[in-house]
Amino acid sequence: NTFISTSGTYSLKLNSYDGCFVSSDTIYVQINPIPLVPPISDSKGVNTYNINTDPVFLCFPDSVLLTGHPPTNIQTTYWTNTSIGTVNSDSIWVKNTGLYTFTVTDSNSCTNSNNIFVKIDVMPIYDLRMRFPLDSFYTDTIKICSGTPITVFIYDTITNPNAFTTAPFCIDVTQTLWQNSPVPNFSTVICPNQSAINFLATQTGWHHFNATVIVNNTCGIDTTLVSDSIYVIVNPLPVIPPFQIFGNNI
Numbered sequence: 001n002t003f004i005s006t007s008g009t010y011s012l013k014l015n016s017y018d019g020c021f022v023s024s025d026t027i028y029v030q031i032n033p034i035p036l037v038p039p040i041s042d043s044k045g046v047n048t049y050n051i052n053t054d055p056v057f058l059c060f061p062d063s064v065l066l067t068g069h070p071p072t073n074i075q076t077t078y079w080t081n082t083s084i085g086t087v088n089s090d091s092i093w094v095k096n097t098g099l100y101t102f103t104v105t106d107s108n109s110c111t112n113s114n115n116i117f118v119k120i121d122v123m124p125i126y127d128l129r130m131r132f133p134l135d136s137f138y139t140d141t142i143k144i145c146s147g148t149p150i151t152v153f154i155y156d157t158i159t160n161p162n163a164f165t166t167a168p169f170c171i172d173v174t175q176t177l178w179q180n181s182p183v184p185n186f187s188t189v190i191c192p193n194q195s196a197i198n199f200l201a202t203q204t205g206w207h208h209f210n211a212t213v214i215v216n217n218t219c220g221i222d223t224t225l226v227s228d229s230i231y232v233i234v235n236p237l238p239v240i241p242p243f244q245i246f247g248n249n250i
Helices: none
Strands: 010-017 022-029 040-042 054-058 064-068 074-081 085-086 091-094 100-107 111-122 128-133 141-147 148-157 175-181 187-190 196-200 205-217 220-234
Touching: 022 111, 040 111, 064 074, 064 111, 111 148, 128 205, 128 220, 148 205, 148 220
Parallel strands: 054 111, 141 220
Antiparallel strands: 010 022, 040 064, 064 091, 074 085, 074 100, 100 111, 128 148, 148 196, 175 205, 187 196, 205 220
16 A cells, blocks of 8 residues: 555556566546635624634624635535534524534535634523531531631522532632631632632631622623621630650550
């Protein structure tokens, strides 16, 4: 087997092992070039005849017109995507998130393609609450031993109505800002957006938590204030009494 990468005439000659039989043949191979990568434009002005496309971010229910620009000597063009299937056109209106591919085919049936990603954002609808997993009976009271971390997390009653406490407790928000009284010692930030944290209570009493939850995307900025309080009883650790060891052996 021989891999051929350039056009030309190629010959093949076969000789039998004893040299009594010789066979040969000649064939002409034409290697056609693939079409150029088609540029893509969009009606939002993010891409204008771009080969290396930038993603387009929209806010629902907005849509965008994607246009592929076929090179010369192209016979067919089409767009493909999981939500639209195949559309035989240079342009399509897009209203769903996804990767859209524009493919061109020339007269030699050679193809090339280009891609563009479209993201349709929505401003999420949340009903946010605060939860302390150690308060398993919802009594607003937690008893701990000194030094035991307490987890507090923000949850959404729409998507998590039972406030399941399976880690990592993270909701899809941009940032969470905490204001607490008395100011506890934060031991761990569980979520990158700080929607779940661990804190150390150093004294018995009420602990008040205010969390400003921020969602920031193409649709804008939405801010929600979530508040709750928990009474923490901090039990001291046992103290080992002093003792003496007498004698040479234990």
